[in-house]
Amino acid sequence: MTKLINKKVLLIVNPISGRYNSKNNLGQAIEVLQSNGYHITMRKTASRGHATELVLTYGEEYDIVVCSGGDGTLNEVISGVMCLDKDIILGYIPSGTTNDFANSLNLSDRMETAAKTIINGWPRPVDIGLFGENRYFSYIASFGAFTGSSYSTPQLNKNLIGHLAYVLDGVKDIPNIRPYHIRVEADGKTYQGEYIFGAVSNSLSIGGLIKLDINNVDLNDGLFEIILVRNPKSPIELSRILKSIRKKEYDDKLIDFFKAEEVTFYMDDMIPWSIDGEYEPGASKVTIKNIHNAINILVD
DSSP, X not given: OOOOOOOEEEXXXXXXXXXXXXXGGHHHHHHHHHHTTOEEEEEEOOSTTHHHHHHHHHGGGOSEEEEEEOHHHHHHHHHHHHTSSSOOEEEEEEOSSSOHHHHHTTOOSSHXXXXXXXXXXXXXEEEEEEETTTEEESSEEEEETTTTHHHHXXXXXXXXXXXXXXXXXXXXXXXXXXXXXXXXXXXXXXXXXXXXXXXXXXXSEETTTEEOOGGGOOTTSSOEEEEEEEOOSSHHHHHHHHHHHHTTOOOSTTEEEEEESEEEEEESSOOOEEETTEEEOOOSEEEEEEEEEEEEEEEO
């Protein structure tokens, strides 16, 4: 794909994402873009889902859509782009708390640097996930232990203390960790048992807590990385699981790790999910598909 010629940009900004001090740099990032000939139209989000609405309303007027926000805001922008009948290049100026997707793409959380990547970078094709019939995600769908902290942590706490807010909220969730009986089918194989956590991801980082080996992850290979953690029967087993995850080794007997382009979950309970950090109600059956090279995003 060639470098961009059209410099008409729709900039979608979440004014409350991330730490407060990151907002001080957005004006400088815009100046960097404008000084390089980019014509900016900025729209601010006012509520959950608004970024998707803005893309659907205005997106077809532009060839470049730039998102300034966190993983949730980017999710909404991508969801809008996926519903347009036009190929649109995405730019991303991360300003969230964890910025997992940006980290996987090696995008800077310094706004001026991210703006320079939009100017000097190249469009990279990236896979996108489809959860059920119409819920898209950029990097992760997960359930179980600590998942709730991603969408239940108050925004004010995220802004004030950043990623630590997720950790603290997750610690409060420890007494409520419970196993779920689940059957998982992928590529003709079946995994079944009592699980405390599961993730379907296309990322090097999950919640800023779990780091995947860069040699195991390719953001546009048409495959998800899937992690299922079985219920430990003792503190020793739990410690062993945590050690394996920390060392990026997934051959423990209580960890199922595999790749697939499509996976289906059958659940006895209505377990809620987290989709790119946002709440999604549970279902007895969930199919998740990988949409290969669905979007193009500007990277170094």
